[in-house]
Amino acid sequence: MIELPDYRPQVPASRLRVGLIGAGAIAGSAHLPAYAAWGIRVTAVASRTPGPAQELATRFGVETVYDTVTELLRDPEIEVVDLATGPTGRLDLIEAAVVNGKHVLAQKPLSIEEAELPRLFDILGVARERGLRVAVNQNARWAPAWRLATLLIRDGRIGDVVGVTHLHDKPLPPLAGTAFDEMPHMLLSDYLVHWIDITRCWLEGSQVTSVTAQDSRVPGQPEAARNPWHAALQLSLSTGASASLRIVGNAQTNAGGCPFWIHGTEGTIRGSVLLGSDFVELDRGETRTRFALEGQWFTDGFAGAMGELLSAIEDDREPENSAAHVAASVRIGLAATASAQANGSPVHPVDLDLTPATVRRNAA
CATH class of the missing domain: 3.30.360.10 (Dihydrodipicolinate Reductase; domain 2)
Structure with a gap:
């Protein structure tokens, strides 16, 4: 008998407050459903257009809707930022989150331009100096x-x-x-x-x-x-x-x-x-061993990606x-x-x- 490794998402009983940036289809179909199912606390949302953000907040019981991304990033009670946005301007958002003292989970692809990589590494250096973790939603x-x-x-x-x-x-x-x-x-x-x-x-x-x-x-x-x-x-x-x-x-x-x-x-x-x-x-x-599986990529994978970041923050390690x-x-x-x-x-x-x-x- 082969012992089955624990492949399910590991989500700590964290009270860290998560702010969601982006109110598109993936936020409503994957991010927020996964976080609700696994007990991840999202307390604020912001997007370029307030309407979708308000709709998401109402549907998932998110406490605060900010009119601008800047307001969310400046909220001292938000400790982790979930960037559920497209690749354009992604490094700008990661940098802004780090400057404002937030841990980050950034949507993939992390970058689609070779020329962006030196700047990415500079941002990660600043994050490391400030004790912040930057992870990617490779769900x-x-x-x-x-x-x-x-x-x-x-x-x-x-x-x-x-x-x-x-x-x-x-x-x-x-x-x-x-x-x-x-x-x-x-x-x-x-x-x-x-x-x-x-x-x-x-x-x-x-x-x-x-x-x-x-x-x-x-x-x-x-x-x-x-x-x-x-x-x-x-x-x-x-x-x-x-x-x-x-x-x-x-x-x-x-x-x-x-x-x-x-x-x-x-x-x-x-x-x-x-x-x-x-x-x-x-x-x-x-021996051929076929393992019975529990869960699905959508939406458990999203809980896994955020859960790993939250665990790393609590354990003071890299995710x-x-x-x-x-x-x-x-x-x-x-x-x-x-x-x-x-x-x-x-x-x-x-x-x-x-x-x-x-x-x-x-x-x-």
């Missing part, structure tokens, strides 16, 4: 199947990771006519951020030596859909390990999900996430999803976009180590 790290796979790898259940493979076997969300469709190479620069990030976690302890990515339009893709619907990404690592991520297009299936395989020197983990496909199976030696740690995922995504822009030519990042200590040194 998929706490999707039950992916979280359990992470813990099994950490426990050495499959030895050293040899390869990671992801297949997107489900329809794409509506993209044509949305703001996402205006982003160059959107599947690589935004949509696949969670897949890139979890792959980075599973390959911890190695260095990325090559990133190759392609995207293209697919048969039947409507003209109104500006971004390609196919994307593929390959990583080569200093250890000889590799990773592959593939979106074939708007898959037409009623029984899909997002299957993944993690092959190691001593065993294999296989599983799936989304659309009710969630499972994890450990295949080692003569697993610290901005410094996620910076390596950002660099992989930027390299993938650059490769696609160059028609699939490999990009060879310099010093892209997937180790927490190295990432923190680079952020210093």
